[in-house]
Amino acid sequence: MYWEKELETIDRKNLERLQLERLQQTLRQAANSPHYGRIPEIGRYVQSGMASIEQVHALPFTTKEQMRQDFPWGFLAADKKEVVRLHSSSGTTGNPTVVYHNKHDLDSWTNLMARSLFAAGVRDTDVFQNICGYGLFTGGLGFQYGVEKLGCLSIPAGAGNSLRQIKLMRDFGTTVAHVIPSYLGRLFDVFQEEGLDPRKDTQLHTLVIGAEPHTEEHRLRIEAMFGVKAYNSFGLSEMNGPGVAFECAEQNGLHIWEDAYLVEIIDPETLQPVADGQIGELVMTTLDRQAMPVVRYRTRDLTRFLPGACPCGRTHRRIDRISGRSDDMFIIKGCNVFPMQIEGILMKLPEVGEDYRILLETIADQDEMIVEVEVKKEWFKGDLAFLERLQKQITHLVRDEVLVRPRIRLVAAGSIPKAEGKAQRVFDHRKT
Numbered sequence: 001m002y003w004e005k006e007l008e009t010i011d012r013k014n015l016e017r018l019q020l021e022r023l024q025q026t027l028r029q030a031a032n033s034p035h036y037g038r039i040p041e042i043g044r045y046v047q048s049g050m051a052s053i054e055q056v057h058a059l060p061f062t063t064k065e066q067m068r069q070d071f072p073w074g075f076l077a078a079d080k081k082e083v084v085r086l087h088s089s090s091g092t093t094g095n096p097t098v099v100y101h102n103k104h105d106l107d108s109w110t111n112l113m114a115r116s117l118f119a120a121g122v123r124d125t126d127v128f129q130n131i132c133g134y135g136l137f138t139g140g141l142g143f144q145y146g147v148e149k150l151g152c153l154s155i156p157a158g159a160g161n162s163l164r165q166i167k168l169m170r171d172f173g174t175t176v177a178h179v180i181p182s183y184l185g186r187l188f189d190v191f192q193e194e195g196l197d198p199r200k201d202t203q204l205h206t207l208v209i210g211a212e213p214h215t216e217e218h219r220l221r222i223e224a225m226f227g228v229k230a231y232n233s234f235g236l237s238e239m240n241g242p243g244v245a246f247e248c249a250e251q252n253g254l255h256i257w258e259d260a261y262l263v264e265i266i267d268p269e270t271l272q273p274v275a276d277g278q279i280g281e282l283v284m285t286t287l288d289r290q291a292m293p294v295v296r297y298r299t300r301d302l303t304r305f306l307p308g309a310c311p312c313g314r315t316h317r318r319i320d321r322i323s324g325r326s327d328d329m330f331i332i333k334g335c336n337v338f339p340m341q342i343e344g345i346l347m348k349l350p351e352v353g354e355d356y357r358i359l360l361e362t363i364a365d366q367d368e369m370i371v372e373v374e375v376k377k378e379w380f381k382g383d384l385a386f387l388e389r390l391q392k393q394i395t396h397l398v399r400d401e402v403l404v405r406p407r408i409r410l411v412a413a414g415s416i417p418k419a420e421g422k423a424q425r426v427f428d429h430r431k432t
């Protein structure tokens with residue numbers, strides 16, 4: 001069952017033909033923007049045309065820094081009159097970047113969203129609650145229009161206010177919800193405080209989780225807590241937002257929609273393509289955007305192509321869950337550490353609660369990694385010998401994984417401050 005069978009199951013040869021056509025159209029359009037208008041390679045291909053999509057490698061990359069430098073209009077490739085909406089990134093790692101859409105762009109994005117949700121099994125009979133920020137953040141309106149196009153009853157709940165979220169779910173029989181994974185722990189705690197069990201007291205069967213890195217262990221935990229299937233949704237505002245890559249019912253990686261994006265994975269050091277199946281930085285070119293085409297955008301997200309065909313029949317390649325951003329990695333005592341390595345360990349332990357954070361501090365002239373770990377209420381009861389054992393166990397597991405001995409600080413469930421939107425995992429207070 002497909003949303004658009006022909007496009008979703010297109011064979012490689014026809015897909016590449018379509019990509020080449022769309023890439024050339026994209027370059028012609030991009031050349032109208034002040035930024036790409038200055039780039040000689042783009043001008044050259046607009047003049048001579050492209051023989052194959054491989055030639056994309058000859059084009060320069062686009063970076064977030066360039067988008068910031070050319071703020072606010074430098075990437076706009078259409079008449080302002082045509083533009084009907086702008087979005088900007090949440091600015092997790094600095095100043096936001098802005099993206100413009102005309103009507104065609106919004107239709108195309110909406111369609112990708114509907115296609116993605118359909119692939120994850122969402123149908124027009126579902127009641128869909130969108131629990132995330134509306135406004136400039138793309139997760140709000142991006143999902144909203146996709147869900148409406150699919151034909152579900154949509155509940156544009158917005159972020160926060162867990163009691164209200166639970167009431168909406170129960171009053172209207174929500175069957176699917178889109179939620180940032182780091183918020184789900186909080187939501188579950190509130191269910192419990194109210195004496196409710198989401199597995200019995202709601203009709204939820206599916207959660208769509210995305211917008212921030214999370215591990216397979218975290219997903220399994222979410223599925224068990226809520227009694228649902230949880231599907232991974234990936235996107236970034238520079239590439240519209242959600243609807244870039246999505247898991248199908250097989251839950252075996254995320255189909256990245258190759259009719260709308262040309263996808264490369266490169267080594268962030270050498271900037272050359274990695275060998276097939278190797279982890280590298282995702283680089284993407286929009287293929288169906290008019291107001292603001294983006295060529296070879298360096299997402300800084302790390303992933304790999306997964307081998308083999310998907311049993312669902314969709315031919316668009318699958319990427320692995322994002323293991324982190326290249327700029328998430330920190331170095332402590334000479335070791336490279338990604339927060340997701342630590343999350344993977346914590347989420348496997350049943351005593352560990354829903355949240356954690358990593359503090360990097362200088363203590364007596366030594367750099368130290370302190371991991372604050374929430375412990376579930378039923379385990380955090382003053383049995384000091386038990387807590388000591390747990391602390392030791394986590395210390396060993398983390399040290400074996402990242403090769404640095406951490407200081408583990410066990411804290412009560414709910415005591416780590418929650419971010420408004422995406423969770424910040426690492427706080428670096430080291431003296432340089």
Ligand code: ADP
Binds near residue numbers: 211213232
């Ligand atoms: P910002 O870059 O300011 O956070 P966005 O809201 O555009 O702005 O966020 C996009 C980023 O969020 C992606 O580049 C990626 O790092 C992260 N992200 C989005 N979806 C996922 C996902 N499913 N898994 C991991 N990371 C994700």
Ligand code: ZN
Binds near residue numbers: 248250312314
């Ligand atoms: Zn599939």
